[in-house]
Amino acid sequence: MGVDRPRPRRAERSRLRRLGAVLTCLCAIATTMVAAPAHAAGPGGPCALPRSQAHHSEGVDTWNPDYPRPVGRLDAVMIFLSFPDARPTVSPDRLAADHFPATSRFFERASYGRFSLRVHPVKRWFQMPHTSGEYHIQRDWDGDRRSAYLRDAIAAADRSVDFRRYSLVYLVADPDAPGVDSDATKVVNLEEPIRVDGSDLRRVVTVFEHHPPDRNVLAHETGHVLDLPDLYHRPTDGKGDWDTHVGDWDLMGSQFGLASEPFGWHKWKLGWLTPRQVDCVNAPGSALHTLQPLESPMHPGTDARTRMVVVRTGATTAVVVEARGAFGNDAATCTEGVLVYRVRSDTASGGGPIQVLDGHPGGHACWGQSVYPPLADAPLGPGESLGSVADGVRVEVRGHTATGAWTVKVSRG
Secondary structure: EEEEOOOOHHHHHHHHHHHHHHHHHOOOOOOOOOOOOOOOEOOOOOOOOOOOOOOOOOOOOOOOOOOOOOOOOEEEEEEEEEOOOOOOOOOOHHHHHHOHHHHHHOOOOHHHOOEEEEEEEEEEHHHHEOHHHHHHOOOOOOOOHHHHHHHHHHHOHHHHHOOOOOEEEEEOOOOEEEEEEEHHHHEEEEEEEEOOOEEEEEEEEEEOOOOOOOHHHHHHHHHHHHOOOOOOOOOOOOOOOOOOOOEEEEEOOOOOOOOOOOOOHHHOOOOOOHHHHHHEEOOOOEEEEEEEEEOOOOOOOOOOOOOOOEEEEOOOEEEEEEEEEEOOOOOOOOOOEEEEEEEEEEOOOOOOEEEEEOOOOOOOOOOOOOOOOOHHHOOOOOEEEEEEOOOOOEOOOOOOOOOOOOEEEEEOO
């Protein structure tokens, strides 16, 4: 089984945030010039990075057919599991309402209405054959016990659920059972699918959330089902901040983030942005671009407006420029402006495939609210600029109109 590991809870992260902020400010000072290697245009165009063998590769030139493409409707079933050692105190109705319709609405806004996640809760408890403690549920779950849990859960519900009707299964455990660990919420990718009702079950979201749950937790986990990577940093020694790569920007970095809207790059990957909404820069020179805020809804006649500028910097690398505003899925953000980030399509989930470039090095914003204040003020405002010597890219914000559009000058050396 392949597993997308969960991120730590807020209390665990806050103890290490201040040290991480100092180290990030120190490390952001030095850059070196590197030459961009020659690269060929893939089927997605000259700025569409190639999909690699990296787990949840950020390549956009082709789609990985092992994952359901989120255009149109995806039906999911939500199954509620109890245990012999505990009597549930929260009803399936309330647990379903913890996540839906909020999760569906998140994707409806993010996709501009192009993706519909329809959940079908089976509003009754299915009792597992063993006590909650016998499964040893935890973040780094033993593979054999996790497999036993999945088999028992599917078997418990099989008589009442026709799994052939669904592309995704959410298994929701009684949050008050003594052996349930909320840090074990994750997507389980099955290398060998479970055969049930004549179909192959390949991906399951195991939900062990408290009631009420962490905000956006199922939107984050569902993102993995759609082949999106973890964008947070995973300290190998258990020390350091988890949010140094992208901070609050994009819920795949943090489900707690103030600006949870998916990056424009992810929207392009998922089919929610089309090539005509992407300005491609793959040759030296400078040009002005007009950017619509990423979160703004699309209306008839506006879908051809640019939402993202992509600067191809290497065979597997690019710098992306997009505008972010305080509405939609980003309504809670404390800063607005032009966000710049680096993408690597050969870097695996959790290894930093996307890194936000800080428009205000040494600064910070939203202490007490942001998951990583040093990057909360990353966007550029009118008259501000950011240059990355390592990427050979410079971005200057020339203006911000009353209608919300941003004018930027993008230069590639």
